[in-house]
Amino acid sequence: MFLTLEELKALTTFDEVAGLDNNSLNGYMLRADAWIRRATKRNDLLNTQNESIQQDLKIATLLLVEYIWYWDLPETKEQAISHDDSVKLGSYTFNKDKARIGEETGNDELDGILRSLRYSPKSGAFFVVRNGDS
Template structure:
């Protein structure tokens, strides 16, 4: 959990989200947290002490809460199949053209945060010698 219910209600740009019951807001937070874990491949982020990463996680969570809530609305689902190139969601614009099927949201800031948090394994390359004699 990267964001509390109270913070989500206070930071949401949609008044409707702030008016939801706590259990409903928690459901959206849980869905956003799951999205972050699946997209980044990181299940250890909850343990991070890095303030910058924590701030990015809070920002990504509130943006995803708004994003998920927005697309849960029936009229917005209908708009998704329209030919419009972009849609305004709360305080940011969702660009349908830039969205790929593999999880990008179309919001450059959110996608950049999620991309920066992705697990990046490092390969340790080593070389052995056979004891070449001189």
């Protein structure tokens, strides 16, 4: 995992998330880690020594835990399948039918982190064929 339970509890902006038991938080963190691996198409991120990537992974895990927790709430699920055109989250309202192009989670910071870590193969020659003169 990219984040410890203690870091998650200290950094979350939701008191409800911080108040969850360790087993629930571990489950959310495992789901977040799996989401990161699927979204980036990379299984090697756990072994990275790059501090900026490690920091991005911590932020992505935190944001994804909050995101997954929010969508697991019964009221949120009911709103998602309702036929209402808009959803209200606190003082923020968004239109469900008008997502921006390229948006994955709706959180610009999280989407940017996931895109920056995405695997992109580099093309190029792996070997050179010589004509025997050298």
